[in-house]
Amino acid sequence: MNEADLIIVGGGPAGLTSAIYSARALIDTVVIEKMLPGGQPILTSFIENYPGFPEGISGPELAERLESQARRFGAKIITSQPVEEVLQVDKGFEIKTEEGSFFSKAVIIATGTSPRKLNVPGEETFTGRGVSYCAVCDGAFYKDKVVAVVGGGDSAIVEAIYLTRFASKVYVIHRRDQLRAEKILQERAFANSKITFIWNTVIQSIEGGKKVELLKLKNLKTEEVSDLPVDGLFVYIGSIPNSSMVRNLVELDENGFIITDNSMRTNIPGLFAAGDVRSNTFRQLATAVGDGAIAANSAEKYLGELIWKR
Amino acid sequence: MSLRNSYNRIKAVDSSNFDSEVLNSTIPVLVDFWAEWCMPCKMLSPIVEEISQELSDKLKVVKVNVDENPDLATSYGIQAIPTLLVFKDGNVVGEIVGYVSKKALRDKLEEVIG
Numbered sequence: 001m002n003e004a005d006l007i008i009v010g011g012g013p014a015g016l017t018s019a020i021y022s023a024r025a026l027i028d029t030v031v032i033e034k035m036l037p038g039g040q041p042i043l044t045s046f047i048e049n050y051p052g053f054p055e056g057i058s059g060p061e062l063a064e065r066l067e068s069q070a071r072r073f074g075a076k077i078i079t080s081q082p083v084e085e086v087l088q089v090d091k092g093f094e095i096k097t098e099e100g101s102f103f104s105k106a107v108i109i110a111t112g113t114s115p116r117k118l119n120v121p122g123e124e125t126f127t128g129r130g131v132s133y134c135a136v137c138d139g140a141f142y143k144d145k146v147v148a149v150v151g152g153g154d155s156a157i158v159e160a161i162y163l164t165r166f167a168s169k170v171y172v173i174h175r176r177d178q179l180r181a182e183k184i185l186q187e188r189a190f191a192n193s194k195i196t197f198i199w200n201t202v203i204q205s206i207e208g209g210k211k212v213e214l215l216k217l218k219n220l221k222t223e224e225v226s227d228l229p230v231d232g233l234f235v236y237i238g239s240i241p242n243s244s245m246v247r248n249l250v251e252l253d254e255n256g257f258i259i260t261d262n263s264m265r266t267n268i269p270g271l272f273a274a275g276d277v278r279s280n281t282f283r284q285l286a287t288a289v290g291d292g293a294i295a296a297n298s299a300e301k302y303l304g305e306l307i308w309k310r
Numbered sequence: 311m312s313l314r315n316s317y318n319r320i321k322a323v324d325s326s327n328f329d330s331e332v333l334n335s336t337i338p339v340l341v342d343f344w345a346e347w348c349m350p351c352k353m354l355s356p357i358v359e360e361i362s363q364e365l366s367d368k369l370k371v372v373k374v375n376v377d378e379n380p381d382l383a384t385s386y387g388i389q390a391i392p393t394l395l396v397f398k399d400g401n402v403v404g405e406i407v408g409y410v411s412k413k414a415l416r417d418k419l420e421e422v423i424g
Contacts, residue, residue: 035409036353043349060349080357082411098413128390128407137350138390210387232389 004030004076006299007095007104009083009245012039013285014275015110016066016075017292018299023073025300031075032095032102034082038063039112040276041285045136045162050285059136062285083111083245092270105306106299109246109258109266109273110292113239113283118150122206123235130212130232135159142167142232148215149173150203151236157181157189159236164194171228173198175220198228206233241277253279264295272298317344317355320362323372324379333400335370338423342373343383343393350409351392357412358394361419369423396422 006022008015011033022029031037041047044059053062071077081097088094092105115133117123123131132138135149139162147167149160152174158181163170172189177199179186189195204216204225215228241257250266250273251259257279264272274291276283281291320342323331332339342358344351362371376383376391386395386402396404396419404422406415 034411036356042353080412098411128393129387130389132390134350137348140345140347141389211389 002100002102004028004102004104005303006030006106006108006296007032007093007102008075008108008110009086009095010034010039010110010112010242010275010277011037011067011077011079012110012112012275012288013041013066014112014288014292014295015039015108016070017289018108018110018274018296019070019075019077019292020066020073021293021296022299023070023075025296026074027300027303029075030102030104031070031077032081032083032097033077033079036079037067037070037077041066043134043136045158047285086246086249086271088249088268106270106302107272108264108292108295108299109243109250109271109277110275110288110295111242111245112276113241115235116238116240118203118235118237120203120205122208122212126206126208126212126233129210130208130230131206132232132234133236135162135234138232138234139163139166144168145231146229147171147232147234148228148230149234149236151238152176152179152181153236153238154181154185156236157185159234160195161185161188161192163234164192167194167232170195171198171230172196173201173203173215173217173228175200175202203233239276239283243277246271255279257281262294263298264291265298270299270302317352317359317373319359320355320371320373323374325381328374328382331370331372332397335397337368337370338403339370339372339397340419341395341397342371343376343386343388343391343395344373345375345377345391348391354392354394354409357410357415360412361415364416365419369419398423 005028008018008031011031019031041059041063048056085096093107095102143166146169148171150173160170160172200221201217204218218225258273259279260273272295274295275288394406
């Protein structure tokens with residue numbers, strides 16, 4: 001099992017879609033996932049904009065369905081194995097994980113992103129003690145408490161609305177004077193009496209004793225500094241690519257996302273990328289699965305040409 | 311390794327037996343604070359089960375459901391799950407918050423219990 005024609009690094013929507021397509025095309029396919037298959041949907045409360053689910057679907061349920069669909073067509077899925085490096089070797093690629101090496105003729109990188117951190121004093125100390133990057137995971141600990149969400153995009157607003165199920169009050173702290181989030185989400189948030197917006201403001205530090213007690217805020221327009229007492233802070237300020245395993249191998253953009261052409265090819269023949277880890281993409285579930293299908297098709301063509309060459 | 315797998319092989323403890331099972335244990339104890347609805351907990355539980363078998367001679371592993379035992383969660387300041395606490399002679403000697411890989415967990419345990 002440590003050799004395959006195609007190895008897909010990352011078992012989220014993009015990687016599992018690649019696996020569905022390549023396994024159905026009878027390509028010997030292995031997916032290597034650092035945790036459990038499913039990717040970002042596992043940590044997403046509810047998905048409303050994925051076609052075919054008019055009532056929406058819970059993230060974990062969709063993740064589960066993607067996984068079983070990939071397995072149904074014969075893809076092998078290896079779990080709990082973080083990939084540390086992908087190297088070009090004689091006959092293809094070596095994929096080094098924490099526990100060993102795998103070899104393949106072609107690779108699809110579908111490793112997604114991780115939450116961007118605030119990088120302010122107190123963030124690291126209080127992670128798990130009031131600072132969280134996952135409302136679905138930790139929201140229930142804040143029943144009748146006061147929390148803040150920092151960010152102004154779709155995730156920040158979706159999760160702020162989700163947190164109103166538990167918290168008595170949710171502040172949304174945003175450094176601009178308007179949101180980037182979809183209009184439909186904005187309208188819901190503005191109509192929610194538990195949500196209060198704090199505009200043009202950044203967090204300078206997170207303070208407390210054993211747990212988070214207050215945020216030091218600074219208004220960017222007035223320069224005014226203030227204290228906001230909260231029990232928790234949820235950070236949704238964007239994402240960074242999980243591309244470190246190929247940083248010495250493929251061309252990345254200035255933010256570390258993998259550069260590909262429209263066929264998901266990187267600058268290295270046989271190495272493809274799909275989903276959120278790819279540069280210049282609209283990072284959505286629907287686009288990730290589209291990428292995954294294209295990458296599998298490109299990998300299939302590449303493997304076909306390899307055989308032809310021999 | 312599906313997310314629907316139940317987390318059955320690890321002994322559940324609650325406030326009635328926490329003292330005898332954890333605080334008064336003669337060997338170090340790894341306590342997994344978890345809940346049914348917590349996806350990262352479900353990702354971590356197969357790893358905790360494997361570790362409990364591999365280190366069964368020197369480490370005891372138990373789980374605490376935070377929904378059923380909010381008192382225990384509060385007294386140990388649990389605000390995110392999964393949280394793993396390592397107890398030695400009744401004291402917390404190690405803490406891991408969030409999902410970790412098996413290797414990272416093994417390394418951490420070796421550091422605190424030797």
